[in-house]
Amino acid sequence: MPAAPPNKPKLVSLEAGRKYAWCSCGQSAAQPFCDGSHKGTDKTPIVFAAKHSGETLLCQCKETKSPPYCDGSHNNLDDGYELASIEEIEATKGAEDVARTGGKFGLSMLYGGAFALTPAPDDRCDDGDLQWAALINAANGAANLHVFEFTIGQETEWRVHDECDVVFFVASGAGAIEINGSRACLFSETGACVKRGEAFRFLPSETMYVIAAVSPGGGAFKKIARPSKTSIAIxxxxxxxDPANRKSMADRFYQELVDHHAGAENITQFIGEVPKSRAAFHRHLYEEAIYIISGSGILWTRGSRTNVSAGDILYLPARQEHSLECTSDDGLRLMGVLYPSGSPAINY
Ligand code: FES
Structure with a gap:
């Protein structure tokens, strides 16, 4: 019997409707499931029925606040957040250094489907009222998570996305957004959610650079004459x-911005701070896109790497083994979006 369970979640495959018994005492030899070892303790297993068929991450450290599922609490245990070991650093010394291609957006495609790109003004389409570019989409291998950029220097026309919620991040600039006739102020590092089918327009007081995530699938933004509904609560x-909502993950920090509380059904948006360090290779069950706000670093996958810095956009397929190393003394500041919704603290 293990004296202490591993400080990492276990990836398991569950069948919808089937009942499972999760070990809460930590003594089971069949982690994360109960094998009866709790007898004689004051603990009992948690029996749960799987809501969906498929892979999920069950807690093994027993510190989760949402048993039986991992909620990332393991990261704050001693040795819970794993940095790259000397052996891992040695083993990746021969990784191919993939430079930007020099083609559209200067794409660096890494092994396994992850990539980094550097948006450039010349690559943007001019729509008259704004300039835009599709940065992450099926054309560069993204499965479901699509990301656009908008440069907005004047009041825009009304637009709508009929297929998906849209999650915006104001990377720089300030102004306001109107959604179906209701107006709210926007400033740098603000997130905003526009629900599927809602009309929106931007009213900048200074030029705004906005990153927009749409998922699942890209679809199109359509211009419309005016919203059919006049006023909603936004x-x-x-x-x-908000520093009060900052969460720690060892010596890293993050804050969820737009998620289901803000109306986004499929996407979680967060802002993160990474100190100078290199995380051990890890995976997530979700696709992830990252916009680097400040700092520089290296995106690693097994066998390849590329340098990244402020203004770059990164894409990580679901389950892609990777590490984002921060090489800046002042750390990396980034905005991430996850599809499906999840917590940036949950990895395996
Ligand atoms: S393994 Fe326990 S919270 Fe992640």
């Missing part, structure tokens, strides 16, 4: 950085 849709 206060919860706009989320700003």
């Amino acid at each position: 206060n919860d849709r706009i989320v700003a950085v």
